[in-house]
Amino acid sequence: MVNCENILFDLDGTLVNTQKAFKFWHDKARAYLSETLGILPSDLETRFNRYLKDSRRVAFVEPYRLISLTLQSLSHAYPGVDNSIWLHAKDLLWQVYSHPVEPYDEVDSVIHALVKDNYNLGIVTQSGKTWTEQVKMARLKINKHLVHGRCFCAPTHVPKDKFTWLNGAYFYGFNPEVTAVVGDNLIDDANAAQSAEFALCCWLNRANEDNWFFDNRHQKRDQVSEVTNLWVFLELVRRGRDLNPR
Ligand SMILES: [Mg+2]
Numbered sequence: 001m002v003n004c005e006n007i008l009f010d011l012d013g014t015l016v017n018t019q020k021a022f023k024f025w026h027d028k029a030r031a032y033l034s035e036t037l038g039i040l041p042s043d044l045e046t047r048f049n050r051y052l053k054d055s056r057r058v059a060f061v062e063p064y065r066l067i068s069l070t071l072q073s074l075s076h077a078y079p080g081v082d083n084s085i086w087l088h089a090k091d092l093l094w095q096v097y098s099h100p101v102e103p104y105d106e107v108d109s110v111i112h113a114l115v116k117d118n119y120n121l122g123i124v125t126q127s128g129k130t131w132t133e134q135v136k137m138a139r140l141k142i143n144k145h146l147v148h149g150r151c152f153c154a155p156t157h158v159p160k161d162k163f164t165w166l167n168g169a170y171f172y173g174f175n176p177e178v179t180a181v182v183g184d185n186l187i188d189d190a191n192a193a194q195s196a197e198f199a200l201c202c203w204l205n206r207a208n209e210d211n212w213f214f215d216n217r218h219q220k221r222d223q224v225s226e227v228t229n230l231w232v233f234l235e236l237v238r239r240g241r242d243l244n245p246r
Pocket of ligand 1: 010011012013014183184185
């Protein structure tokens with residue numbers, strides 16, 4: 001196990017919590033549609049979730065496209081519905097991405113522990129149109145601890161991959177061989193970082209709550225470590241340092 005000097009975090013779902021906002025607006029859109037279309041919310045829920053799940057599995061699309069595709073599929077299932085209804089539903093779902101976001105409860109303490117242990121910290125994010133919001137949120141408590149004091153923001157029109165992580169490392173001046181990566185997305189974060197041969201690649205799987213889109217555990221690579229919270233990640237990083245002191 002490598003003694004890491006640097007930590008790269010994913011932002012959305014790892015440090016800041018957008019799931020609450022997602023659920024809130026998702027539920028609102030579903031309630032609106034079931035009321036307007038006169039169908040059972042459970043029927044809509046099944047269609048909604050199945051489509052989100054399928055489209056995430058088939059291709060990693062940006063949020064706006066995902067919303068459009070979901071509603072497009074519904075409009076095929078419910079022909080003859082006025083287009084303004086789909087547009088309003090789209091507006092509701094899009095609110096997810098302009099809603100203010102909050103850091104997870106334990107984030108502060110873990111960041112402080114890492115700073116105290118002299119790790120260099122960075123954030124690599126690919127967070128759509130809300131990145132300014134997220135950077136603002138991150139700045140409140142996290143950005144002052146980051147090398148360069150800011151996030152590395154990747155282009156939003158492509159999925160995050162190994163090059164995103166490598167570019168992020170380059171931006172901060174981190175050598176991947178002594179850098180740990182942690183993110184909540186198995187494919188875009190953990191497996192991608194593993195392809196780029198970062199020293200420690202962690203999949204933060206908070207009791208599946210952040211990965212309810214689809215069960216992707218079978219795609220986990222051997223060298224990827226699954227952690228249920230950031231404290232476990234902190235333990236792993238510290239274990240590497242204890243086993244290989246400099
Ligand atoms: Mg994420």
